[in-house]
Structures are given as C-alpha cells and as structure tokens.
Amino acid sequence: MAINLKDDHIAHCLSLASHVSELYGQRVPDRTSTVKSIGYLQDLAEDLTKKPIQYTTVHVSEKTQIIKGFYLAREDYLEIVILEDLNDCWERFVLCKELFHAFIDCDEYRNMDLKVQAAGIYPVFAADPAAVDAILSVDAEYLAEIAAIEFLLPFSERKACLAAGRSTDSIAEQYKIPAVMVDRYCLPNNMAAMAAHFD
Structure with missing residues (x-):
C-alpha cells in the first residue's frame, strides 16, 4: 500500500469488512447483486x-x-459530511468508507486507538471547533478505505475479475464504484499486499 500501515491494523479492517459483509448478507433480499446497498x-x-x-453535504471550491x-x-x-455534486459511484464509495469509520469506532470492534487530534489537516471542513477534533487520522482514512473496498x-x-482479463473500467461499472479506486486496488503491488492477508 502507498502508506505504511501496520499489518495487524489491516488484518483487523479486513476481518471487520468480512464480518460486516456476513451481517449485511443476512439483511438484503438480493444476495447475488454485485452492487451493495448503502442504505442497508x-x-x-x-x-x-x-x-x-445523519448526512450533510458541503460545497467547496x-x-x-x-x-x-x-x-x-x-x-x-x-x-x-460529503461534498455535494459527487457522481453516484463516488457518493456510494465515500458514504461506504465513512460508514466503515463508524464500524471501526464501534466499541464492539475497537481494538486500536485510531483517533488523533487532526487540527489543521482538513481546515476547509471545520464548520465548528468540535468538528476538527473528531476527524480521524490519515491512517484511519486508509484503513476505512481498505475496509470499504473489501466490502x-x-x-x-x-x-477473479483480473484473472478473467477484465478491464478496471468494466469492473468499476459492474460494482458501481469509482474506476480510480478499482485501478488503485487492482495494482499488482496492492493485490500482492492484500494477498498476504488471504493466502
């Protein structure tokens, strides 16, 4: 991965994503769809x-x-809080990633201290002083992203898609997630890094 994350933190997030997927599968009427419902x-x-x-949208330049x-x-x-005017794929992905922050931060799953003071990292979103204190660390952003992609x-x-010779654009279209995220997580070095957690 592009950032140096601890293996046990990655393993925790992958395990969490797997468990959330199992619980999700017990709720959805159509378990065969490759497009996961953010509502569920x-x-x-x-x-x-x-x-x-609650969801809030913001406009920034x-x-x-x-x-x-x-x-x-x-x-x-x-x-x-999400940017307004995101396309459907980006909105789905961003909401999913932020929901995984909630799962990671849930007492049932917390096994690492992810919260840090983030003053100054994302000042554009600081609508109130309490908001800055609540923003998670950069590591937590990557961990939530990894969990969201795995979900x-x-x-x-x-x-399987790569073995079948599928293009990342066709994979992105099938799963309704941003092509840039599919590109990133299908890179050979990222696939190899993830394979270590599954093999």
Whole structure:
C-alpha cells in the first residue's frame, strides 16, 4: 500500500469488512447483486452503534477538494459530511468508507486507538471547533478505505475479475464504484499486499 500501515491494523479492517459483509448478507433480499446497498449498510451501522446517522453535504471550491467526505462521532448521533455534486459511484464509495469509520469506532470492534487530534489537516471542513477534533487520522482514512473496498469489491472478486482479463473500467461499472479506486486496488503491488492477508 502507498502508506505504511501496520499489518495487524489491516488484518483487523479486513476481518471487520468480512464480518460486516456476513451481517449485511443476512439483511438484503438480493444476495447475488454485485452492487451493495448503502442504505442497508447504514441500517446495520445504526444498529451496531446504537446511534442515528445523519448526512450533510458541503460545497467547496475545486482547489480545496482534498477529501470527499469525513465522519464525525457526535454525542447522540453520527454525522457523515460529503461534498455535494459527487457522481453516484463516488457518493456510494465515500458514504461506504465513512460508514466503515463508524464500524471501526464501534466499541464492539475497537481494538486500536485510531483517533488523533487532526487540527489543521482538513481546515476547509471545520464548520465548528468540535468538528476538527473528531476527524480521524490519515491512517484511519486508509484503513476505512481498505475496509470499504473489501466490502464493495472483495479481494476474491478482484482476483477473479483480473484473472478473467477484465478491464478496471468494466469492473468499476459492474460494482458501481469509482474506476480510480478499482485501478488503485487492482495494482499488482496492492493485490500482492492484500494477498498476504488471504493466502
């Protein structure tokens, strides 16, 4: 991976994604669809965290679009803030990634200290001072991204698609996730890094 993450943290997130996928599979009427429902995933997150989840959109100039969304753990609810005007694939992916922050931060799954003071990292989104304190670390961003990819496009399915000679664009279209994310996680070095956790 592009960032130096601890193997046990990656393993934890992959295990979490697998468990969430199992729970998700018990809820959805169509388990054969490759397009996972973010609505069902949100319901599951609300059940496990025992808190409602609210979505907020923000508008920022193109020059400041460093990130596309973030997650805030409020006292009585969880808030996911995303950029407005994301296309459907990006909105699905960003919401999924931010929901995985909620799963990672849930007492049932917490086995590592991911929260750090993030003042100054994402000041464009600091609508209030409490928001900055609640933003997760850069490592946590990558871990949530890894978990989200594993949920939306599991390693075994990425491997099968690549073995069949599928283009990353066709994979992205089938799973309704951004092509750039499929490209990133289908790179040989990233596939090899993930294979170590599955073989």
